[in-house]
Structure formats: C-alpha cells, structure tokens
Amino acid sequence: MTDSDRRWLNAAALLAERGRPLSRPNPAVGCVLVKDGRVVGRGWTQPGGRPHAEAMALAAAGAAARGASAYVTLEPCAHQSERGPCCARLLREAGVARVVVGCGDPDPRTAGDGVAMLREAGIAVVEAECAASRASLAGYLMRAESGRPFVTLKLALSIDGCIATASGESQWITGAEARAHTHLERARHDAILVGGGTLRTDRPRLDVRLPGLGTRSPERWVLSRSPAPDGWHRLSDPADLSPLASAQYLFVEGGAQTAAAFLAADHVDRLLVYCAPIVIGGGRPGIADIGLGALAGAHGRWKFADRRMLGADTLEVYARTR
Amino acid sequence: MTDSDRRWLNAAALLAERGRPLSRPNPAVGCVLVKDGRVVGRGWTQPGGRPHAEAMALAAAGAAARGASAYVTLEPCAHQSERGPCCARLLREAGVARVVVGCGDPDPRTAGDGVAMLREAGIAVVEAECAASRASLAGYLMRAESGRPFVTLKLALSIDGCIATASGESQWITGAEARAHTHLERARHDAILVGGGTLRTDRPRLDVRLPGLGTRSPERWVLSRSPAPDGWHRLSDPADLSPLASAQYLFVEGGAQTAAAFLAADHVDRLLVYCAPIVIGGGRPGIADIGLGALAGAHGRWKFADRRMLGADTLEVYARTR
Numbered sequence: 074m075t076d077s078d079r080r081w082l083n084a085a086a087l088l089a090e091r092g093r094p095l096s097r098p099n100p101a102v103g104c105v106l107v108k109d110g111r112v113v114g115r116g117w118t119q120p121g122g123r124p125h126a127e128a129m130a131l132a133a134a135g136a137a138a139r140g141a142s143a144y145v146t147l148e149p150c151a152h153q154s155e156r157g158p159c160c161a162r163l164l165r166e167a168g169v170a171r172v173v174v175g176c177g178d179p180d181p182r183t184a185g186d187g188v189a190m191l192r193e194a195g196i197a198v199v200e201a202e203c204a205a206s207r208a209s210l211a212g213y214l215m216r217a218e219s220g221r222p223f224v225t226l227k228l229a230l231s232i233d234g235c236i237a238t239a240s241g242e243s244q245w246i247t248g249a250e251a252r253a254h255t256h257l258e259r260a261r262h263d264a265i266l267v268g269g270g271t272l273r274t275d276r277p278r279l280d281v282r283l284p285g286l287g288t289r290s291p292e293r294w295v296l297s298r299s300p301a302p303d304g305w306h307r308l309s310d311p312a313d314l315s316p317l318a319s320a321q322y323l324f325v326e327g328g329a330q331t332a333a334a335f336l337a338a339d340h341v342d343r344l345l346v347y348c349a350p351i352v353i354g355g356g357r358p359g360i361a362d363i364g365l366g367a368l369a370g371a372h373g374r375w376k377f378a379d380r381r382m383l384g385a386d387t388l389e390v391y392a393r394t395r
Numbered sequence: 396m397t398d399s400d401r402r403w404l405n406a407a408a409l410l411a412e413r414g415r416p417l418s419r420p421n422p423a424v425g426c427v428l429v430k431d432g433r434v435v436g437r438g439w440t441q442p443g444g445r446p447h448a449e450a451m452a453l454a455a456a457g458a459a460a461r462g463a464s465a466y467v468t469l470e471p472c473a474h475q476s477e478r479g480p481c482c483a484r485l486l487r488e489a490g491v492a493r494v495v496v497g498c499g500d501p502d503p504r505t506a507g508d509g510v511a512m513l514r515e516a517g518i519a520v521v522e523a524e525c526a527a528s529r530a531s532l533a534g535y536l537m538r539a540e541s542g543r544p545f546v547t548l549k550l551a552l553s554i555d556g557c558i559a560t561a562s563g564e565s566q567w568i569t570g571a572e573a574r575a576h577t578h579l580e581r582a583r584h585d586a587i588l589v590g591g592g593t594l595r596t597d598r599p600r601l602d603v604r605l606p607g608l609g610t611r612s613p614e615r616w617v618l619s620r621s622p623a624p625d626g627w628h629r630l631s632d633p634a635d636l637s638p639l640a641s642a643q644y645l646f647v648e649g650g651a652q653t654a655a656a657f658l659a660a661d662h663v664d665r666l667l668v669y670c671a672p673i674v675i676g677g678g679r680p681g682i683a684d685i686g687l688g689a690l691a692g693a694h695g696r697w698k699f700a701d702r703r704m705l706g707a708d709t710l711e712v713y714a715r716t717r
Contacts, residue, residue, distance in 0.1 A: 231693065232668060232713065233682040234556015242690045333676050344674075346554060350713055351693040352666075354655050354685030360555040362677030368564045371553065371673040377707065385699065389709075391554065391672055 074173065074201050081105050081144040082175045086205035089126070089146050092118035093209070094263045094291075094322050100178075100213035102126040105144045106134045106169070113137040125150065127160040131167045139168035146206035147213075148178040151186035161190035171197040175206025179217040212263075212321025215342065221314040222264065222323040224340050226332055227255060228359045229347040235356030236329065241274075243357075250384035251347045255326075256281050258345065260289040263320035266308060268331030269297035279326065291324065296331050312338040333361035344375065344391040347383070396495065396523045403427050403466040404497045408527035411448070411468050414440035415531070416585045416613075416644050422469055422500075422535035424448040428456045428491070430463040447472065449482040453489045461490035468528035469535075470500040473508035483512035493519040497528025501539040534585075534643025537664065543636040544586065544645040547665040548654055549577060550681045554670065557678030558651060563596075565679075572706035573669045577648075578603050580667065582611040585642035588630060590653030591619030601648065613646065618653050634660040655683035666697065666713040669705070 089103030096102075099122030106114035114137070116129025124132075127149055131138050149160035149172065164172060172191050177200065178184060191198050207214065215223040229246045230236060237243035245252065259265055260281045267277060272295045280290035294306045294317070301307035308316055311334045317323060325335055335341050365371055379390040411425030418424075421444030428436035436459070438451025446454075449471055453460050471482035471494065486494060494513050499522065500506060513520050529536065537545040551568045552558060559565035567574065581587055582603045589599060594617045602612035616628045616639070623629035630638055633656045639645060647657055657663050687693055701712040 228555075230556065232556075232666065232697070232711075233550075233680060234552065234554075235680075238687060238690055239684065244690070246690070336674060336676060344554065349694075350697045350699050352658060352682060352685065352687075352697065353690075353693055354658060354682045354687055355680070356687075358555060358557075358677070358680060360674060360676045362561070363674065365560060365674075365676055365678075368560055368566070368568070368675075371675055372671075375554070375672045375674065377672050377704075377709065382699075387699065387711075389554075 074199050078144070078173050078199065078201065079203070081107055082146065082173060082201060082203045083205045085144045085146050086175065086203070086209040088115055088117045089209040092126070093261055094212070095120035096122050097263055097321055098122060098319055099125075100147055100210050102145065102147045103209065104130040104146075106130050106138055106141045107144065108137060108141040113141055123156045125160050128157065128163055131163055134167070140170045142171040142173065143169045144173045146175040146203070146209055148174050148176065148183055148187040149191065150178065150180070150183050151190050152182035161187045164191060165194040165196065169196060171199070173199045173201055175201055175203035176210055179214065211342070216321055221340065222317055222320040223342050224323045224325060224335060225258070225262070225343040225345055226325045226335060226341045227258065227345045227347070228327070228332065229255075229349070230359050231349055231351045231353040231356065233352055233354060233356070234359055235353040236327065236359040237357040238353055239355055239357065241357065246351070247347045247349045247386045248384040251349070251386040251388065253283065254383050254388060255347070256283045256286070259291055259324060260286045262291045262322040262324035264294055264317055264322070265291040265324045265326060266294040266296060266331070267326050268328050269295055269299060270330065271326075271328045272297070272305075277326070292320070296334065311335045311340050314340060329357065329359055329361040332359065333363045336360065336363045342393045346389045346391070348387045348389060350385050396521050400466070400495050400521065400523065401525070403429055404468070404495060404523060404525045405527045407466045407468050408497065408525070408531040410437055410439045411531040414448070415583055416534070417442035418444050419585055419643055420444060420641055421447075422532050424467065424469045425531065426452040426468075427466045428452050428460055428463045429466065430459060435459040435463055445478045447482050450479065450485055453485055456489070462492045464493040464495065465491045466495045468497040468525070468531055470496050470498065470505055470509040471513065472500065472502075472505050473512050474504035483509045486513060487516040487518065491518060493521070495521040495523055497523055497525035498532055501536065533664070538643055543662065544639050544642040545664050546645045546647060546657060546662050547580070547584070547667055548647045548657060548663045549580065549667045549669070550649070550654065551577075551669040552671070552681050553673045553675040553678065555674055555676060555678070556681055557675040558649065558681040559679040560675055561677055561679065563679065568673070569669045569671045569708045570706040573671070573708040573710065575605065576705050576710060577669070578605045578608070581613055581646060582608045584613045584644040584646035586616055586639055586644070587613040587646045587648060588616040588618060588653070589648050590650050591617055591621065592652065593648075593650045594619070594627075599648070614642070618656065633657045633662050636662060651679065651681055651683040654681065655685045658682065658685045664715045668711045668713070670709045670711060672707050
C-alpha cells in the first residue's frame with residue numbers, strides 16, 4: 074500500500090462517519106472511487122443500512138468507475154440480499170480495476186469471500202490494516218467480536234476531578250462549547266445511558282439539541298433495578314450488555330456510581346473527559362469505587378488518544394488498551 | 396516596538412531563567428546586546444544578585460557595545476550600590492544607543508529613574524509591556540507588589556483527580572518523566588512546602604535529584620502548628636506568608652489539605668497539574684474543601700496557560716486570573 078492509498082482510505086473513513094450511527098444494524102462504511110488521481114465517486118452506508126457505500130459510490134461515478142480504484146473501509150460484502158446484489162459483484166460489473174480494503178469483514182457471510190470474489194474476477198485487491206478504517210467501524214467490530222456495543226464514558230470534570238460541589242450543584246462545570254460537543258457525541262451514538270440516581274435527580278432529557286440533529290437523539294437507557302419510566306429502556310447490570318441487542322455505540326453519561334460500575338465491569342472502551350479550568354475542592358468525585366486494589370493495577374489500561382480545546386475547556390480522549 | 400524588538404526581548408527573558416532562583420534577593424534579569432542584527436553580548440543576573448545582567452552583557456560585548464541596542468527584561472537600576480555602579484550608568488558609559496525595557500522596576504530606588512537617567516544621556520528608550528519579561532519576573536514582582544512569594548501548587552493526579560488509592564497508596568501516580576520534571580520545577584523555586592501530614596507520612600526529602608542540580612534544592616517548609624524538625628522551617632498559616640521573607644518562588648507539593656488551605660487563602664498563582672492516564676475510582680482527592688459556596692464562584696479564576704506531554708502523562712499549567 075502506498076502513502077496515496079492510505080490517504081484515500083483515510084478519506085473513505087471520514088465519509089463513513091456520515092453513516093454513523095444510522096446505518097445500524099449494518100456497519101457504517103465509506104467508499105471512494107479514484108481514477109487518474111481524481112475522485113469519480115463517493116459513498117457511505119445509507120440510513121437503515123442500504124444502499125451500501127460501494128453502491129452509492131458506483132452510482133455516482135457511472136461509466137467513470139471503469140478502470141478506477143475503489144477504497145473501501147470494510148471488505149465488500151459477498152452475500153446477495155433481497156435488498157440488492159452484493160457489493161463484490163457490483164464492483165466487478167462496474168469494471169473497477171483495483172480495490173483497497175481497510176478492514177476485513179468478520180460477518181460469516183462475507184469473512185474473506187468478498188476479497189476472494191474480487192480476485193477471482195481478476196481485480197487487484199490490497200488488504201490494508203487501516204487504523205482509521207477500524208476506528209470508524211469500532212461499534213460494528215465490537216458487536217461482531219464481543220457481542221456488545223462499543224462503550225464511551227463521558228465525564229465533565231473540574232481540574233480536581235469533581236462533577237459537582239459538595240452540596241450537589243453541577244450546572245455547569247463546563248462551558249457552552251463543551252456541552253454542544255457532548256450533544257454532537259450523543260448524535261453519534263445509538264443508545265445513551267445514565268444511572269437511576271441521575272435520572273431521578275436531574276430528569277435529563279438526553280436528547281440532541283443541535284440545529285438539524287434533533288431527530289438523531291439516541292435510545293434512552295437507565296441503569297436501575299426498578300422499572301424504567303415511559304420512553305426509557307432498562308439495563309440491570311453493566312456486566313451484561315445483552316439487552317442492548319442492536320446498538321453499536323453506547324454513550325454513558327454518569328453519574329459517579331454508573332461510571333464506576335461500567336469501569337469495574339471493564340465495559341468502557343473510550344473515555345471522553347471534558348475538563349473545565351475550575352477548582353471545586355472537596356466536591357463530588359466523578360468516579361466512585363471501581364474495586365481497584367493496588368495502584369499498579371491502574372496503569373497500562375488507558376492510552377491518551379486525542380485532545381482539543383472547546384472554549385476554555387479541554388476535551389481529552391483516552392482509549393482502553395486491549 | 397517592532398516584531399524584531401519583541402523577539403529579542405523574549406530571548407532576554409529566556410536568558411533571565413538562568414538566574415532563577417539563585418539571584419535572590421535580586422530579580423533574575425536577562426539582557427541581550429544587538430548591533431546590526433547580531434548579538435554582541437548576553438548576560439543574566441548572577442547568583443546572589445550581582446553582577447547584574449546588563450553588566451555581564453556589557454563585559455561580554457566590550458567595545459562592540461558602542462552603538463548597540465540593549466534588550467533588558469527589567470528597567471536598568473538607577474541606584475549606586477557598594478557592590479558596583481548602577482546599570483543605567485554602565486549602559487551610558489558603554490555608548491549603547493538604544494534600550495528596550497520589558498518591564499518597569501517597582502523598586503522605589505529605581506521606579507522610573509533608570510529610564511529617566513538613560514533618556515537624559517540621549518539614549519532612545521522603549522518601555523515595552525512584555526509578557527515574557529513579566530512572566531520571568533513573576534516572583535520578584537509578586538514580592539514587590541504583594542509582599543509574598545509567587546506560589547505554585549503542584550498536583551499529580553489520576554484522570555479522576557485522585558492522588559492516592561482509598562488505602563493511601565500513592566507511589567506512583569505519574570511516570571519517571573513527570574517526576575523528573577517536578578525535580579526541575581523544584582530547582583526553579585527558593586522554597587518548597589508540604590503539609591504536616593505529608594511530612595509525617597511520606598518523610599519526603601523534597602530535594603532536587605537531577606544530575607548537576609543537586610545543589611539547587613530549595614529551602615524546606617512545613618505547614619504545621621507543631622515545631623518543624625531539624626532542617627525544616629515552619630509556616631503556621633497560608634494566609635500569612637510573611638515568614639517566607641526572602642523567597643520569590645514557593646512550590647507547594649501537597650497534600651490535599653495543604654493544597655486546599657493555600658487555595659482557600661487565594662495564595663496560589665499557578666497550578667501545575669501532572670495528569671496520569673489512569674483511573675483510580677473512589678480514591679483520595681487531590682484537593683480538600685476550599686470553602687467554595689456556589690459553583691459560579693469557581694469560574695473565571697483560572698486560565699489555561701500551557702500543556703505538554705511527559706511520557707504518557709500530561710502536564711497542564713493554569714494561571715490565576717487577577
């Protein structure tokens with residue numbers, strides 16, 4: 074794979090983001106068709122999972138697809154569906170000359186058959202190990218490999234790690250930009266969860282209040298032993314995420330007990346820490362007891378992944394090392 | 396002041412750092428002499444406060460100082476001392492053509508007289524408001540203006556703001572690079588302080604264990620109502636820093652009660668937060684109660700100032716807004 078291949082794959086991974094999370098139960102895939110160094114077609118998985126990214130890109134390219142290279146974040150599917158022909162066949166029929174695949178598809182109906190079908194048709198295939206492709210498929214891959222959604226835990230903390238004053242005042246720790254960013258993150262998730270205490274105390278709406286994204290509010294879940302109120306789903310144990318059967322991405326928003334319960338179950342894949350430039354001092358900590366014994370057990374589990382300023386606040390992203 | 400002037404002043408401010416903190420009781424000043432775009436002399440305040448930065452730079456430049464521009468972080472002194480002539484006179488006698496001053500000297504023996512003496516001698520003087528100069532003189536200016544040292548509070552925290560596990564295990568939160576950086580910061584301070592609890596529990600040496608900087612260990616202070624052990628000084632109340640009579644820079648290393656006491660007294664000017672990529676969960680918080688009432692009172696007091704990675708850890712610096 075050349076540097077140029079990698080750049081086109083990264084571009085495809087960015088396109089894939091447009092399908093997240095509406096593509097469920099299908100993966101959110103991105104596809105770029107390139108001929109003579111020019112993009113002749115782009116596509117991403119449409120809401121509900123069809124058409125696929127390759128079908129969209131091929132439709133956009135038309136006859137220009139002949140002889141082009143296709144960059145796809147996920148291995149093209151090899152299984153015919155009642156909703157349309159498989160993508161490996163579409164690529165062959167369009168006369169694509171070369172396919173660069175960012176990540177193999179663990180779906181047993183494809184799992185290598187997509188690549189094999191392309192090669193049988195005389196198409197050159199590069200199987201890349203593309204980090205951006207894998208990252209854009211995190212929820213789909215987690216479902217396929219571990220049977221659960223990819224879980225992000227969000228925290229909004231003071232410098233000293235508090236989510237509220239000692240008396241419980243918590244609105245607001247972070248500023249308007251950070252809170253808007255949280256709404257954007259909500260829109261990237263299928264499901265959102267808070268603890269029963271937070272639900273009773275704060276009565277959060279947990280919806281997406283950003284212009285144009287109002288319809289993207291995720292399914293609301295509560296971690297509780299009591300029945301969930303109307304419009305809410307209930308999870309009773311963070312160690313068993315099977316009730317979240319269709320979700321690829323779960324967003325956990327707190328409070329401290331819920332955060333701790335997910336961490337103790339080792340069911341957090343990504344930490345999103347919004348840190349405000351304030352000191353509370355003796356306030357309520359953001360994460361309750363997670364059953365850590367020795368300090369050594371805390372090291373090596375998280376890796377700094379990304380950071381940005383949001384107004385006066387800092388967003389820091391940590392990824393679980395596995 | 397031109398962009399070029401600002402760059403030379405910034406260079407002088409970096410030189411000034413070499414005199415910190417050994418220049419006490421004098422300010423740590425930096426001086427650059429520039430002629431025809433070339434540096435012809437550099438100097439900084441020597442240990443004990445003499446020779447001054449200007450005297451060092453003029454000695455280095457010799458005859459080349461004639462017609463040069465002098466960039467000095469602090470207004471040249473106007474008062475003769477038994478330890479040598481004043482710098483305004485030295486600059487005049489050396490035939491310097493122009494002096495750019497980063498910051499006026501609040502010392503009543505100078506306080507504008509240095510600039511006046513230069514102008515009377517026909518030397519062009521630019522009185523700049525140079526942030527880098529002021530920052531490099533933070534301790535001196537705080538002493539002159541508020542009668543106390545510039546106070547840095549250091550915290551080594553987990554992502555969730557803890558300094559130890561619930562059982563008190565605290566070695567180590569951060570990695571080797573962050574701990575080495577703490578030693579470097581110690582070497583930049585006149586005095587270092589911990590609380591009585593930390594002294595009894597950890598028996599910290601609080602010295603500088605970096606090659607070549609072993610002699611730079613600051614004076615050790617303990618915040619306590621009991622007498623200080625041998626080799627230690629005692630402070631009884633963070634609201635009254637007068638016992639630290641000669642220190643320009645005080646480094647507060649904890650623990651949580653001591654951090655809170657200094658914050659409650661509003662005697663912290665700079666926060667140095669070493670954040671490790673670990674989650675402790677239900678551990679010991681880094682800052683105890685600071686008497687914050689409403690959350691609104693926490694906002695607007697701190698401004699993000701700087702950040703760097705130290706191995707896997709992040710150092711974040713916040714400055715008190717005043």
